[in-house]
Amino acid sequence: MTADAMPVKFKPYTRQTIKQARQWEWMPEELREATQVVSHVLPFRTNEYVLDQLIDWNKVPDDPIYRLVFPHRDMLPPEEYAHLRDLVLVKKDDAAIAKYVHGIRMRMNPHPAGQMTHNVPRVNDAPLKGLQHKYKETVLFFPSAGQTCHAYCTFCFRWPQFVGMDDMKFDARETTQLAAYLREHKEVTDVLITGGDPLIMNTRSLAEFIEPLLAPDLAHIQNIRIGTKSVAYWPQRFVSDKDSDDLLRLFERVVASGKNMAIMGHYNHAVELRQEIAQKAVKRIVGTGATLRMQGPLIRHINEDPKSWAELWTTGVRLGAIPYYMFVERDTGPREYFQLPLARAHEIFQQAYQMVSGLSRTVRGPSMSAFPGKVVIDGVATIAGEKVFALQFLQARNADWVRKPFYAKYDPDATWMDDLVPAFGKDKFFFEEGEPAPRKIIRLATARGEAVLPPSGCGSHSNAA
Numbered sequence: 001m002t003a004d005a006m007p008v009k010f011k012p013y014t015r016q017t018i019k020q021a022r023q024w025e026w027m028p029e030e031l032r033e034a035t036q037v038v039s040h041v042l043p044f045r046t047n048e049y050v051l052d053q054l055i056d057w058n059k060v061p062d063d064p065i066y067r068l069v070f071p072h073r074d075m076l077p078p079e080e081y082a083h084l085r086d087l088v089l090v091k092k093d094d095a096a097i098a099k100y101v102h103g104i105r106m107r108m109n110p111h112p113a114g115q116m117t118h119n120v121p122r123v124n125d126a127p128l129k130g131l132q133h134k135y136k137e138t139v140l141f142f143p144s145a146g147q148t149c150h151a152y153c154t155f156c157f158r159w160p161q162f163v164g165m166d167d168m169k170f171d172a173r174e175t176t177q178l179a180a181y182l183r184e185h186k187e188v189t190d191v192l193i194t195g196g197d198p199l200i201m202n203t204r205s206l207a208e209f210i211e212p213l214l215a216p217d218l219a220h221i222q223n224i225r226i227g228t229k230s231v232a233y234w235p236q237r238f239v240s241d242k243d244s245d246d247l248l249r250l251f252e253r254v255v256a257s258g259k260n261m262a263i264m265g266h267y268n269h270a271v272e273l274r275q276e277i278a279q280k281a282v283k284r285i286v287g288t289g290a291t292l293r294m295q296g297p298l299i300r301h302i303n304e305d306p307k308s309w310a311e312l313w314t315t316g317v318r319l320g321a322i323p324y325y326m327f328v329e330r331d332t333g334p335r336e337y338f339q340l341p342l343a344r345a346h347e348i349f350q351q352a353y354q355m356v357s358g359l360s361r362t363v364r365g366p367s368m369s370a371f372p373g374k375v376v377i378d379g380v381a382t383i384a385g386e387k388v389f390a391l392q393f394l395q396a397r398n399a400d401w402v403r404k405p406f407y408a409k410y411d412p413d414a415t416w417m418d419d420l421v422p423a424f425g426k427d428k429f430f431f432e433e434g435e436p437a438p439r440k441i442i443r444l445a446t447a448r449g450e451a452v453l454p455p456s457g458c459g460s461h462s463n464a465a
Ligand code: SF4
Pocket: 148, 149, 150, 151, 152, 153, 156, 157, 158, 195, 196, 197, 229, 266, 456, 457, 458, 459
């Protein structure tokens, strides 16, 4: 057994325990303070592997993985940070902190009350909590035990789940209901098990969710997907955890049943795949016959370097993974800190794409998981004298929209779909035609404000969200 394969116990750190990590001593006081203060708003969790292997402490605070997991003071507006700092470090008033933090979270929260109601399917007229059915062929499934992660990404803003603000509980009875729902919906071919991170669950618990999907009367379910960041944050899950072999056997059972076991691996930076154990994890996953697709959002301060993407995809392909998506970061949470203009996002994608061979060009992007569907920015063009973004749907609520090109006026500052307006003097995009309401009523901002999207996390970084 190599050093990599030696069982290593998963050791998480949170705001309450991070002082026990030896790296805490290496952090300048201002970074420690920011971690203590901002983590009251954005949940903070990391683990020993991330601290020891992924962060280059000589480069902190600019190290990409440090930025990925440690809250930074610029993630809050200066006045909010100052006020919260005063409450946390000076007044130490728990009630006042809780009240103030709640206010900030509500301001940042893109998924107000009812977020899980829009796409929630029903059986016998009862809503199935923990399920979403947005696109015809795909059902998203949120097992309650999978609503946490091996570490939290600062851009994710999954705190409604992580801090228990959403009622996303999903009990065993509802597993039966999932199967019942799928039996009634033969159009569904894909089930995406998502979170949080479903692979935080032990294999036995995960099997309880997956094995019912192998029943003969669910033959129409062809693809079982798991959205996970464990490939980067805790690759030991596939290599040396005490039930890692059992997990691989579970994947093999799915493959043997004739279905595709698809691991939707969330990667943010090339460094995550430089580690020997992370590479071994990829090999072990694909060695079961499962597929591993690589996807992640493009985020300022973390992965705006095209070379990092090119290295990530190239390494992944060499190991047997499939580059899949580069997403545009959703305008959630501390978006001013993370967002990049769409024009820049396209440049980064294009530069990275030009650096890799055809085998890595399975990747699609930059793609926005917007209200009507997944919109990819194909490029910037000048048509009839007007500079435009060329766009198309890769996935849509209405299948007729898929792959239909459309154009938006070029806007160098636009960072999301609802910043865009139709090109050529039109007042609506084609997919808004026929809507009785004026365009402003169905603007994507409004639609997104209705919070019909799945929460932003590994789940939503998947193809189905
Ligand atoms: S992006 Fe994924 S791994 Fe990161 S915190 Fe969100 S759900 Fe967890």
